[in-house]
Amino acid sequence: MPIDVDRVRADTPGCSKVNHLNNAGAALPPRSVTQTMIDHLRLEAETGGYEAAAKAAPRLERCYDSVAALLNCHRDEVAIVENATRAWDMAFYSLPLGPGDRILTARAEYASNYIAFLQAAGRTGATVEAIADDADGQLDVDALRQALDDRVKLIAVTHVPTSGGLINPVEAIGAVARQAGVPFLLDACQSAGQMPLDVERLGCDMLSATGRKFLRGPRGVGFLYVRNSWIGKLEPPFLDLHSASWIAPDRYEMRADARRFETWEGNVAAKLGLGAAIDYALDLGLDAIRARCRTLADQLRQGLAALDGVTVHDTGRDKAAIVGFTKQGEEPRRIADRLSVLGINVSISTAQSTLIDMAARGLDAVVRASPHYYNTEEEIDRLVAAVRN
Ligand SMILES: Cc1ncc(COP(=O)(O)O)c(C=O)c1O
The missing domain is CATH 3.90.1150.10 (Aspartate Aminotransferase, domain 1)
Structure with missing residues (x-):
């Protein structure tokens, strides 16, 4: 339709x-998003923040179903966090890197991601390489294939860069990553909400996005997808009593699902608003x-x-x-x-x-x-x- x-x-x-x-900055939200947030903020003001969260718990849980429906993944593969940068960071900084390991990325990669590559490279001795573009200006998939060797530990690419209309050939990149057995981290911050995203077709193992851009959700909320087979292999750089349980004075146990990348405290109204925004997009x-x-x-x-x-x-x-x-x-x-x-x-x-x-x-x-x-x-x-x- x-x-x-x-x-x-x-x-x-x-x-x-x-x-x-300026929808690549922050879109105008539909009324349902704003109303969802206002209703929850009012409930917090009138009954208390924890009490309001308890009342909203079933709806909050449904937000994970909404993200899962948007991405064609399982709800246990979804973490809802503060923004796309934190979502991406939690995945990236969980990956073990060592001297000589290689990170392959694209030329139009977002600054925050590239800064993180450089920081990790400085700390670990890994290297970062931006793969050449093809004649159309998108990542050259053949060049990516040729760059692969057993030192490549990550392929990380932005789907739609922040500054223009380029759409990187992510399905082809995903196929290359899968064949090589290299994890593929996709920044879908600008594509989420303006085009279909199916993690099976995309072949990505991790995907980050934000609420406020083409999804038309609130500011200050984003989400991370991590493929089930990767969750157990990734130890988040930060843990708390939500992402892990303190089971003995000297031991903790991480959650088995993607919420190991979350923290306990969060903006419940924004999460509910994100759910409403995704439902609105899915409905259209x-x-x-x-x-x-x-x-x-x-x-x-x-x-x-x-x-x-x-x-x-x-x-x-x-x-x-x-x-x-x-x-x-x-x-x-x-x-x-x-x-x-x-x-x-x-x-x-x-x-x-x-x-x-x-x-x-x-x-x-x-x-x-x-x-x-x-x-x-x-x-x-x-x-x-x-x-x-
Ligand atoms: C391609 C891309 N990735 C990541 C981000 C960061 O998103 P956030 O500000 O929600 O952390 C942006 C923001 O403009 C972006 O355009």
């Missing part, structure tokens, strides 16, 4: 206030969401590319709903500020967020416009017209 744009806009109070094209259907995101992003790319002095920088064969562009004679920051005055929300991506990729392409910063299915064709036209003027 195609998206009923009028209906989803009516469900989204923010749509009547702004032309929100991720195929329908992807189709409409594509249509709007294509319209935006074509509109911008037709303007004098404007360059769209997105690479990759198939493209996501993130459009990175620059305009001759006007700094990205100035463009974003000018659009903001007109009620059009975009953001900018600087070279620091995907340093290797942006530096190789000679880019300091791009304007990042990221439509979602609830945007209209008219809103896209307004952005294009505002950039022209």
Whole structure:
């Protein structure tokens, strides 16, 4: 079923206030998400935080089912944490690395992930290598295959990078990783909520994502998937009385499920809001969401590319709903500020967020416009017209 744009806009109070094209930053939530959170915060205020959590326990448990349905995994393979970075970190820093071990990644890897690679490399003597891109600008799967040897201990790739429309060929990467028996950690922060994600098809062993971007959930919540066969092999860098049990004065036992990557304290309202956001997306259907995101992003790319002095920088064969562009004679920051005055929300991506990729392409910063299915064709036209003027 195609998206009923009028209906989803009516469900989204923010749509009547702004032309929100910053969904790669944080999307406008549907009313059900905001209401779920407000209801829980009110319950906490009126009955106490622990008492409210006890009342919400069955619904909180259902959030794990929602994530599992989104990813086609088992609920025991899901941890709900503060954000995508912590989710990714908990998986990455659990992997044992030693001198000479190799981490293979992509050129457009997200800064926080790459900083973690460098930190781990500095501590352990492992190395990190960004695999070359192919002619379309996406990770070259043949080059990845050729780079494999028995010292490769991790393949870690961002599905949709933060700064543009590239979609890395993750299913092919997953197949290579599986064949080689190397764990594959996928950063799905920008793809979750804008396209279907099936961990069996993707072939990833770990996947991280956030609530607030294309999933349209709250800020301050994210989740981690870890394949069942990997959970028992990974010792999280931090443990507490939720992720482990203190069973004797000198012994503890880690949980057997993915909640070993969580901590006890958390934002219950945000977790419930995440569950509501995922249910909303599943109800619309991720195929329908992807189709409409594509249509709007294509319209935006074509509109911008037709303007004098404007360059769209997105690479990759198939493209996501993130459009990175620059305009001759006007700094990205100035463009974003000018659009903001007109009620059009975009953001900018600087070279620091995907340093290797942006530096190789000679880019300091791009304007990042990221439509979602609830945007209209008219809103896209307004952005294009505002950039022209
Ligand atoms: C590709 C990618 N990975 C990870 C993150 C980090 O997500 P979070 O801010 O939820 O930790 C971002 C945020 O922009 C991102 O774009």
